Amino acid sequence: MRAAHHRNLAVALIALLSATGILAACSTVATPPASPPDARAVVAAITECGLRDRLDALARGLADSVGFRAVGTAGLEAATEGIETELAASGWLVTSDAFTTSTFADLGGSSLAVDGRSFGARDMRPLIFAPNGDVTGPVVAVDWDPGAREADGRGCAVADYGRLPDGAIVLVRSGPCLRRDQVLAAQRAGAAAVVIGYPSTASGRVLRPTLLEPAGLDIPAAAVSRVAAAALAASAARDGTARIVTRTRTSWTPTRSVIADLPGSRPDKVVMLGAHLDGVIDGPGSNDNGSGVAALLEIARALRGTRPTATIRLAFWTGEESGLVGSSRYVMGLSVQDRDAILVYLNADMLASPNGFAGVYDEASAPPGSAAVRDLLLAAVERAGGRPMSVDLGGGSDQLPFQRAGIPTGGVFSGANEAVSDEQAAASGSTAGLPADPCYHLLCDDGSDLDIWLAHRLASALADVTVQLANDPTLVPG
Secondary structure, three states, rough: HHHHHHHHHHHHHHHHHHHHHOOOOOOOOOOOOOOOOOHHHHHHHOOHHHHHHHHHHHHHHHOOOOOOOOOOHHHHHHOOOHHHHHHHOOOOOOOOEEEEEEEEEEEEOOOEOOOOOEEEEOOEEEEEEOOOEEEEEEEEEOOOOOOOOOOOOOOOOOOHHOOOOOOOOEEEEEOOOHHHHHHHHHHHHOOOOEEEEEEOOOOOOOOEEEEOOOOOOOOEEEEHHHHHHHHHHHHHHOOOOEEEOOOOOOEEEEEEEEEEEEEEEEEEEEOOOOOEEEOOOOOHHHHHHHHHHHHHHHHHHOOOOOEEEEEEEEEOOOOOOOOOOEEEHHHOOHHHHHHHHEEEEEEOOOOOOOOOOOEEOOOOOOOOHHHHHHHHHHHHHOOOOOOEEEOOOOOOOOOOHHHHOOOOOOOOEEEOOOOOOOOHHHOOOOOOEEOOOOOOOOOOOOOOOOHHHHHHHHHHHHHHHHHHHHOHHHHHHO
């Protein structure tokens, strides 16, 4: 899209943000003197109305674009420019981490034909970074179980595929590895195409995992619903054939993460918060991750004009949905001195799931010091009126690069497309056995059914702990 159109979208979004809460439409906060922030005052300044206004502004800012904030879209560019302008106007020191990355487009028209039955976009979607392809061949089902509920399928190793016939289209289910690993293993085993079947996924609700990068991928790969998977499994049982067509494009696109600092009196100490601004190509991303972005913007407004001990740094990441690209690049680019200055990284990703719970990161892979951050967040959620639950995301969001760098991490989370447990339901009042967010990565993640009350509790807890750590960096063992 032309740069002039990007600028027009940004101007429109900035106007919306100004009119709908970025400049405190819900409440007026007097600019305090340059003194340390007070946790209670900061928390009090964060409101449900402010969060909703910011979410609405982000959603309306997509009206003149493709409707999504995926990398490479006008929607993401407009949101990025609007956030940069708003943060700078609030006194934050704003920079950007710009780079070029691979982006994926589904060109439409992909299909799967099995024994005379045809399946289109409601039942099959090419995986992110899967190449174009048109393959007709015998169907081979690998460890297919239509009743499976866990990601414990085979297919992560070449040996799992045995001796494949020429031109084989293999059906697998999620295994204990990356989907990229499954596709590469099948490719090395001689498969001509890979189909990832999801036994519990209904038509119209097919998600598309990312294969992280296009390099090394030579065969078409798609995710399919339980109906399409059942047809493939039945075909494999009778030595049938299928045809899979994927129409995709991968290109290189400029993008950037937004970094904003509120300088502290100790520049060698940094408390960092992050939320990914980009979204998927299949939905508007109001909860994932407009909710995390809204929380950080509310925190930025509540902190403006203060002078903490440690610098407070906000990051609005790009490329998270492609494989944590923006946060990984940022961490890899840190000098040893800059890395050591970061006391903690706090992540905000999906805070308003409509059937969610008040989750606090408690990850086995987190570095030393993370347990202290977890305990602070658990206590802060309780003070905010929520009933916190410890959750292990397995490094599934932008905290992972920081963990790998040895930086203590923490965060808040209200659940994604996984089923809510009995314990989580008892604590939150949500419904056990149903997804925390049934619109995860789908078109219906449009802001019409969000739990703003829950988002407010999690955003308040995040602000509370941020101020505690920024005023007293010794709270994180180091």
